Structure formats: C-alpha cells, structure tokens
Amino acid sequence: MNAIVKARGLRKRYGKVNALDGIDLTVEPGRIVGLIGPNGAGKTTALKALLGLTRFEGTLEVLGHDPYRERAEVMQRVCFIADVAILPRWLRVRQALGFVEGVHPRFSRERAESFLAKTDINPDSRVRALSKGMVTQLHLALVMAIDVELLVLDEPTLGLDILYRKQFYETLLNDYFDDQRTILVTTHQVEEIENLLTDLVFINDGRIVLNETMEAVGDKFTELLVAPDRVEAARALGAIHERDVLGKRLFLYEGVARDKLAELGELHRPSVADLFVAKMQGVAA
Amino acid sequence: MNSFTWLLRREVWEHRAVYIVPLVFLTLLAVMYTWGLQTHGPGGTLMIDIDGDRTVSLREMIETEPHALQVMKLGAGALPFIVPGIMLNGVMLFLWFFYLTDSLYADRKDRSVLFWKSLPVTDTSTVMSKLATAMVTIPLLTLAGILISVFLMSISNSVFAWRIGQSAWDIVWSQVPFISGTLTMVYALAVQSLWFVPVFGWLLLTSAWAPRAPALWALLPPAGIALLEAATLRSTDFLVFLARRLEGVVPTAFRDEDIDMVKDSLHQGGESIDWAGAFGLLIDPQSFLSDPGMWGGLAVGAVFIAGAVWLRRYRGEN
Numbered sequence: 001m002n003a004i005v006k007a008r009g010l011r012k013r014y015g016k017v018n019a020l021d022g023i024d025l026t027v028e029p030g031r032i033v034g035l036i037g038p039n040g041a042g043k044t045t046a047l048k049a050l051l052g053l054t055r056f057e058g059t060l061e062v063l064g065h066d067p068y069r070e071r072a073e074v075m076q077r078v079c080f081i082a083d084v085a086i087l088p089r090w091l092r093v094r095q096a097l098g099f100v101e102g103v104h105p106r107f108s109r110e111r112a113e114s115f116l117a118k119t120d121i122n123p124d125s126r127v128r129a130l131s132k133g134m135v136t137q138l139h140l141a142l143v144m145a146i147d148v149e150l151l152v153l154d155e156p157t158l159g160l161d162i163l164y165r166k167q168f169y170e171t172l173l174n175d176y177f178d179d180q181r182t183i184l185v186t187t188h189q190v191e192e193i194e195n196l197l198t199d200l201v202f203i204n205d206g207r208i209v210l211n212e213t214m215e216a217v218g219d220k221f222t223e224l225l226v227a228p229d230r231v232e233a234a235r236a237l238g239a240i241h242e243r244d245v246l247g248k249r250l251f252l253y254e255g256v257a258r259d260k261l262a263e264l265g266e267l268h269r270p271s272v273a274d275l276f277v278a279k280m281q282g283v284a285a
Numbered sequence: 286m287n288s289f290t291w292l293l294r295r296e297v298w299e300h301r302a303v304y305i306v307p308l309v310f311l312t313l314l315a316v317m318y319t320w321g322l323q324t325h326g327p328g329g330t331l332m333i334d335i336d337g338d339r340t341v342s343l344r345e346m347i348e349t350e351p352h353a354l355q356v357m358k359l360g361a362g363a364l365p366f367i368v369p370g371i372m373l374n375g376v377m378l379f380l381w382f383f384y385l386t387d388s389l390y391a392d393r394k395d396r397s398v399l400f401w402k403s404l405p406v407t408d409t410s411t412v413m414s415k416l417a418t419a420m421v422t423i424p425l426l427t428l429a430g431i432l433i434s435v436f437l438m439s440i441s442n443s444v445f446a447w448r449i450g451q452s453a454w455d456i457v458w459s460q461v462p463f464i465s466g467t468l469t470m471v472y473a474l475a476v477q478s479l480w481f482v483p484v485f486g487w488l489l490l491t492s493a494w495a496p497r498a499p500a501l502w503a504l505l506p507p508a509g510i511a512l513l514e515a516a517t518l519r520s521t522d523f524l525v526f527l528a529r530r531l532e533g534v535v536p537t538a539f540r541d542e543d544i545d546m547v548k549d550s551l552h553q554g555g556e557s558i559d560w561a562g563a564f565g566l567l568i569d570p571q572s573f574l575s576d577p578g579m580w581g582g583l584a585v586g587a588v589f590i591a592g593a594v595w596l597r598r599y600r601g602e603n
Contacts, residue, residue: 053402071598075405088299088397095298102291103406139400 009058019045021206030179037203080152089128112145226265241278292414307430315437362460369434385488388415408598424474462560476538486589493596538573
C-alpha cells in the first residue's frame, strides 16, 4: 500500500523561528494518527503544509501529490476541519448541503442528512442561529459525508463542552472511520482521543520527539510506582521522568525490561498525557 | 448543475442585496410613478401651457392637437425603459462596488475562508465566480428589475389612458418596445460589463489584499495617484483618464450623432413608433469592439484578476 502522507526533511521558517525543523513522517492508510505538541510546537504549520496552505522546504507527498503545487488534486481526496475554520454565519443548513453536494463529487447528501437527523439542527436555520455545538455537528456531518482518503482535524473540538467532545469522537470512530480511511488529528485534550488513536506522534520545537504505534507505546513505556526506600534503585535504571504520587515516587521508563522493574514496585501502563509531559519536560522536571 | 453554478448561487445567498436592493428601488419607483401620474395626470391638474397665455386640459389638447397622442405614445413606449433603466443602472454601480470589495474579504474576516478552502474548488474558480456575479448575475437581476418596472409602469399608464378616455392598447401596450427595448438593454448591460472589467478587476484585487476596510483601500491608491500628479506635475491627466472609464459605455457603444435620423425613424412607423429601427440606429457595437480603450481595459483587468487569484491562493499563508 502506498503511504497517505510522506514527509522527508520538512522545514518551515517564520523569520528566525523554525516552525518545522526537519520532520520525517509516514502515515499509512487506515490509521488514526494523533499529532500532539505544546502550543507553538508546529502542529498547525505541519497540517497547513499537508493541506497545501503553506510553502515549505523538504519533500512532502500527500496521496502522491505535492500539496502546495497540486492543491486542487489533493483536495479532491482530502478534507479538513481547521481549528479556525468556522462556517459562514449567513449560510443556511440546506444551502450548505446543496453547495457541498454541488462542488464535491464524493459527498453523499443522504449520509449527511442522516447524521443531521440525529441532531436538533433545523435544515432551514442559518448558521448564526445555531449554538457552537450545533455548528460543529453540522460541520462534522458535512465532512463525514465526504468519502475522502485523508481527513485532517486541527483541534476540532476546541471550545466545545465535554458532552459534545465525547460525542464528536464517538461518531467519528463508529460512523466514519474504516480501514480505507486515514485520520490525522491534533488536540490538547489528549486523554479524550487516547483510545481512538492507532499512532502517536509528539512534536516539539518543530521536531518529532516520538513517533510510535499505540501498541509499541504500550510495549516500550512503563510506569513504576515505588516506595520511598527504593527510589535510588529505581532511579538507577534510567527513568526518563519521575514525580511524587501520594507519598510514593512514580518513574517512567523507556525501553527498560518489565521483569527488572517489577521487582521494585507496581507496574502501570502510562497514559498518553503522562507520556507527553515526560517527553516534553524530560528528567529535569 | 455543475459546480460553477453552485459557486454563483453561493454568491447570491451571501450577498442578498444584489436582488433586494433593486427590488426595493423598483417598488419605490413604481409607487412614486403611479402616485404622480394618477394624482396629477388625468384629473386636470396637469395643464399644458401652449403659447404662454393659454392652458388646456389634457382631454382638450388631445382633441385639438393632432400630435398630442403621438407624444403620449412616445412617452408610454420610452419612459418605462428609460426611467428604471437609468435608476437601476445607478443602483447597480453601488451594488458592484460594495459587492466586489466585500467578495474576497468577508470570508477572510469571519475566517470561514478555510471552510471554503477545504472543498475541491480552485481559487481561480472562486475568483471567477465573483467576477461572473458582477458581470452577469448582477446585470441580469438589474435587467429583470427593469422589465418588472416596464410592466408596472405600463399598467399605471394603462389606467391613465383609460381615465382620459383612450384605449390602453393603442396608447400603451402596442407602443412599449418589449422585444427591441429588452434587446437594447441586454446590449447596453453586456458592453457595460466588458467596459468595466478593469474596474471589477481592481476591486477584486483590493478585496483579496486588504487587511481591513477593502472599500477604503479600493479608493485610496487612485486618489493618491491623482493627488501626487496634481502636486508634482500640476496636471490632472490621471483623473481625466479615470473619469473617461467611469463615465461608462455611452460614448463608445452608442451613437450620439444622427439625432435627426433617430427622430425620423421614430415617426417612420406612422401611427406606431418604430422603436426597433431607432434602437438599431443608436447602438454601435462596431465602434465598441474597435475601441482600443475597451481592449486595453480588458488586458489591464486580466492582470488585476490574475493578481486577485494569486492573493486568494497565497495570502494568509505566512
């Protein structure tokens, strides 16, 4: 199978700042990739490059095309919800359906309408009359009815309450995703997409600091909770991060054998959020 | 429907003023015209001054003055086209300005531009849909407004004819040049759109570029150039050049001479007025198509439009 996204040495500078500082990334079809990073890490720049919205150095192929020079071809097979993308306030729901149906050969109006039927959205409403949650539901209904190979979501649930956020990802996973489709998503709410992802990519200062499948993450990283008297022994095994938890010390290890760790205390599987903090802060914190 | 048709519909959804404003104005015109004609017309308050010392009522004049009916027919045929034509064309100039300066700015301002860009529509098609709205949709809506006005004014004229004891068919409906008048309007609107292409291009360019207040940015550079020229060269060539463009198509696409020929042709039809013949003498497509200013304008317009497409594609990527 051909890779959906292939980036080699992807760079982007804004003045003196390196927003992207040599990214190598391959995304295979049928994956859900979480691109996680602190503010200003380069997530949005990377997605913009993928969508042909910004110039870059290095090589980048999306579905076999250079997204910057062949944006039209790429956009036939890619769709996105950008964090700043909001639907125009004057647009009516019915008009939105008609328009997308009219310009997108891969849009199924039936599908979009069945998504909308599950919401309280009135087809005659204008976007300005909808709540923020409803606008997101509408946007998602439009996008999920488009049969594209790559869906890019940049902070899609920003500003939504937890009910909508959960619903958003559930719908995405149950009604949209299949092995023909690939989803690339960035978010700050790591915990919420943790169980959704097949692949995890951490990005910081324009560089990739972690790029693993979720299975590999589980194999490679281990959390160890130890009593105060065994802290030195635990530290000697080369933890990448440690912190206090309820009078005990919690260590995070990368690539250290489990049986060796088990002798010192309780083993846990680290959450993506803990892993993220560890990777971003390092041992120093 | 193909996708470009949807882009054109989108423009009308977003900019409802393009049909609401002409509708408001034509309604106002029809009401005012009817009110004026019916209150001051047949009731005798409209008196026609002949020889300075004698006033006659309309009825009396029709009986004594053989040309009176002919003049009325002339008015019934020409006024319903000329009055709304001039008014709605003026309205259209404002619509063009506000529509075009807003067209590539509004979705950048409300940030929905990324939604539109998430669909497989090229930036060239987007800009072309805005241009086509200015060149075709808005003039067609204006034409529709003019034709509705022709109809409403003719109804008013019929009531007037009936009230002065004349046949509405003879005086009004047989006189209104529905076909030749419409064709002349289509010609006028088409040549006008072509003539204004450089202006449209300029407005699209500033709309695609302006960080805010695109309408202001559209006016500033021309004003700046004119001021600079006045200050340094003490001349007004640029203003004259602009005025020549903005004055429109009448000097290039219509004949302003041979008024007598037009007058003669109006009467050649005998009882009825030969409008088709008169319009045929008025329009001058050959002069328009051979005018270097028209072709030069198209070339400059093409450069501006290409600039607008480029900005739409690459602006805001920073």
